[in-house]
Amino acid sequence: MNSAGALWGGRFKKAPSKALADLSRSPAEYFRLAPEDLRSSAAHARELVRAGILDAQECAAIEQALAGVEQDFLAGKLQPIPADEDVHTFLERVLKDRIGALGGKLRAGRSRNDQAANDLKLHLRTKIRSLAADVLDLQNALVAQAKEHVDTITTGFTHLQPAQPVTFAHQLLAHAQGFARDVDRMMDWERRSALSPLGGAALAGSAIALHPELAAVELGYDGACENSIDAVGARDHVAEFLFVTAMLGVNLSRLAEEVFLWNSKQFAWVELDDGHATGSSIMPQKKNPDIAELTRGRSSRLIAVLQGVLVALKGIPFAYNRDLSEDKWAAFEAIDTLELVLPAMTGMIATMAVDRERLKAQATLGFSLATEVADWLARRGVPFSEAHDITGALVRHCEARGCDFGDLSAEDLAAVDPRLGPDVLAQLTAEAAVSARSGYNGTAPASVRRQIGRLETVIGRQRVWAGPGPG
Template identity: 40%
Template sequence: MKLWKGRFSKEATSSANEFNASIEFDQRLYKQDITGSIAHAKMLAKQGILDSSDAQLIEKTMLDILKEIEDGKITFTIEQEDIHMNIESILTQRIGQPGKRLHTARSRNDQVAVDIRLYLKDEINEIGKLLEALKDTLYTLAKNNQDTVMPGYTHLQRAQPVTLAHHLLAYYQMFKRDEERFSDCLKRTDSLPLGSGALAGTTYHTDRDFLAQELGFANVCPNSMDAVSDRDFAVEFLSCSSICMMHLSRFCEELILWSTTEFNFIEMDDAFSTGSSIMPQKKNPDMAELIRGKTGRVYGDLMTLLTIMKGLPLAYNKDMQEDKLPLFDAVDTLKASLSIFTEMISTMKVNIEKMEKAVKSGFMNATDAADYLVAKGLPFRDCHEVIGKIVLYCIHAGKAIEELSLEELKGFSDLFDQDIYESIDIRACIAAKKSKGSTSFESVKEQLNQIKK
């Protein structure tokens, strides 16, 4: 029997019940719902709205229900629509009148709002731990590859030599920003909506500050209408998740390229690869490809919630029941992706020799050759033109810049001298970078030191 049946003279059809119910997906909020209900009962007793003996009975029974849910002994029903009414119905069946008094001074509107915030607070903390583990793995990989040189790319064309450590630390900074974004999102999630009622507050003399303290919220939502209709924190969480998945996807794209025969910079561990059903020789980087694909799924979750919220008048609307599916999906997808990605990169093999060999082709020391001429007094734009002509000459001659004789180089500029060869050595090109945050060996060492601090 529905808890709101009094106003109605006709039962809902089975199809309407099924369409209206959210228990199929919001049942995962059972723990948060019970936690919020226990705190609410304590507050009602503290304020003299509920007998303390009733509050104690409610708490004890709720904890029994919690254990039975976790032991798989309770089955929820569509008839009771959602997790809130399912739990309240079970409570009332067991203790009678005290159970019916629990909903005094609250609405499902503020009840679901507090459940979602409690859930997201926990999940943001879990995601933070996963990001920390990923950053630690990147730090270790970078520390172990400070001397590994590789091509740096722009436009997916070989550009300048860098170290693998420097490349990995670029992703470290991305995930560090993700961690900061989630931490900042937590500030706006950490506000208590419970006690706002349906939208206008309540006539009972409640204590929302006590509720905030009891449930571990930093503060209380200051406006009751906003409290029950706000899902900004959830949109923000999905935005943070989308950006984080974008970073994972970018990294995966590079790992997929690097694991091809054409690049052969890395090899994925067999435990994180799959084979072909028809081609026996294949070893596919499917985990990386799946993460890349799942990024679009999380983007879709963000767009789903933005679209749900875009035209809603104040305050609560039933449309907002649909907020949970994209939220739960993004949480599950992001956590799984972070976890598998960290395991995957911690076990991959780096092909150091292949990376270094790739650096020796593609005229990656051309910019350093231009800088050499700048140091000799030639304006950079003129240097750029001289080196461009040398590169064109090398392409036709089938040579690298460092393979040209001094006589050949002087044919382009009299400023070239014997010391040019030292200046355009690949490791010298890397070591010569002086700007803060550069790829130089010293700079990378300093970046690692800052991370360690």
């Protein structure tokens, strides 16, 4: 056969059809793995020295050429051509153009199967930390807002109905706690992805590259995969990466959903900064939370690519199959989505203005202090099942009169149940309700301040691992 530059074809009598070539060719975005392939090639060159395939001078020439290729690729001076089936074909072609037949010696002892698995794993291991750094920037924005609103009281909701008063800081930190777990999952994923596929070759291992554990350490892994079939056929690390990003996407979407509510005219809790909102092409008055909406929408992509990879994996024999090339599309989609969404969400949260008075005015709507009445009765020996019924009757009494707890007199209380003494009224304020919940994970301001301190310790530990991030 002869497709110039192809990595296969010696047993074929003719070149691939155009339809096959078009289907088989890697999409343009897959070539972003060139830096990882070049790093792996340098490590493989050193393995070939250990195997006696290359001498030290040849290895040095290859390493120098690989460094030059990487520099030119990153500078935009090198681009794949239509004949380059994938990143491996592209880079071998360029290398042979630069150093001749010596470039062809580099292929000994390896396969595109272990190269492909390794390139993506290296890429994900790099990206996981930069994504974590972006999450931590969002964490900092949430914590900064929380510090400003430790004493800002508002309504807490269940079923989107007023439930009990909480501090707004406590509500913000609920999201921050979820994001802290997202980063912990990233750290845990990195630990589990720390074995290199190199040396697996096509599937049986290599008869030449006999010390993949050494190349693995050179590339930042803890070691090499124990089983060559598993090395080239496993993609659970990709599926797990996509679960981590999908869970992060769900958490981002839940925060976005609350921003819609807070920013609505019906709530009017927050005002978005003009630089982090958009308008309408027909309605001049509109100021829309597009960042939150786009985040909610794009979280569906993160869920979809996880599902796609799981479906691709579930029915294939356990070794390398071309179905596995779907892993790159899915991973790149997740990474690209989060690299857009996270900075935008961070900016929106960091710059939103909170209307403290509006929040306070809504804190006791919908009889959100009812639990205080039931708790007051329970502390005086009334079984809580009875206290619950008494409080429910008090709510019905108020609804019938069109009043709230604050409008009640001692006579009103006694008329509902004689066990409702007038001193219960002192408990029926949002401040008293919040302050009473002073336990370890409660919403009392003092508890929230301690929660912030503990969370900042976690964020600091995570930041050491993630690094400062691209910004």
